Amino acid sequence: MSAFLLTETPIDPTSFSADLRRDEAGGYCSFEGWVRNHSDGQAVLGLDYQAYPALAETEALAVLREAEARFDIVAASCIHRTGSLVIGDMAVWIGVSAAHRDAAFTACRFVIDEIKKRVPIWKRERYADGHSEWIACHEVTENS
């Protein structure tokens, strides 16, 4: 039902989103993360993404399965870029289909939030002033 892909080349969600189409699905919500030109007041030139593929796939699929278990959806999928991205590039794509729109929206939001919190992917921001920095969006609270 659900699929996750890490890719070093530009994201093309066409075949993934086609796989979410089912006769019983009346709503489809998707989210795309794009590289934007600013972060916390600093001008940004681009982003570098690293991922730990084996564990990223396990965790991302766990997130998608959780979404399918918690919400009344038909299917959910995710694609995440790695490598060096410039302004406007798509960093992540998520698509969710459901009978009704409420579950599609809620599950799509859940997936992007959990992906950002749990999946071993890291982002380095390259700033206009020449320096760059690994971003820590998530503070670890449990040490398991």
Add this chain to the structure above:
Amino acid sequence: MSAFLLTETPIDPTSFSADLRRDEAGGYCSFEGWVRNHSDGQAVLGLDYQAYPALAETEALAVLREAEARFDIVAASCIHRTGSLVIGDMAVWIGVSAAHRDAAFTACRFVIDEIKKRVPIWKRERYADGHSEWIACHEVTENS
């Protein structure tokens, strides 16, 4: 910034979603309504949409402008089908770009909810048992 289109031919959001891309936009949320094969327990064969174009455009643009005023988004657009649709056809597309994902999700949800409530477009469900029925999603409370 915002654009609305009523179309009698299959929805292709490509150029509309491309127009939502801006260097300052880091998140993009979209919603698609698809014709599904069931409604309130009845098997559905398809949907017919009628619209009152002049007023639909005015109201839809008002909804999009309200979304831009209420939420911290970059731009929002909507396309709605009219005519006779079969299972799987896209009936409506909404796209919203924003600096951050929270506003993109919230505004996209606001737009589809308001479109369904306010814009003079009507849906007739064609059922497997042969009868068909105009659907009233919205009860009018104010009489202005």
Add this chain to the structure above:
Amino acid sequence: MMLARPEMPRLTLEYFASLRDEAGCAQEQIESTAPSLSALYDELSQRHGFSLPATRLRVAVNAAFAPWDQSPRDGDHVVFIPPVSGG
């Protein structure tokens, strides 16, 4: 500040959804002396047997929502708006 109106204002009615089915036409020109849009709907309702009460409708004149107590004027394009169900 009522303007003088011709004896029988000519109106264009456009129908959608169940109103169109019940009227049996998408559009018609009529002459009516109905003093309000509300009275106009009652008049048309009797003629076409509309099943929706006015309380469930809104009304638009010349592509803008209008109050039910507004007087129809010669040349007006009037649309009664059944509960919408787009999306």
Add this chain to the structure above:
Amino acid sequence: MMLARPEMPRLTLEYFASLRDEAGCAQEQIESTAPSLSALYDELSQRHGFSLPATRLRVAVNAAFAPWDQSPRDGDHVVFIPPVSGG
């Protein structure tokens, strides 16, 4: 039920993000007698000068999250996971 372990277990370390930058390599093979993954991180931290305290990391062994008190075994593939920032 501890298995007998060779004197010096051989471990593969893979680094990501700031740990990779500080280690100066993406991967290395080492021999270590560290009794826990926690002790292993301390050992590597001293060698590479890692700036992240273990409290901000998680650790994975053979592509699954593992508890810090787990003993590294010969052949293990160990990854310390800095705070993630995908999306």
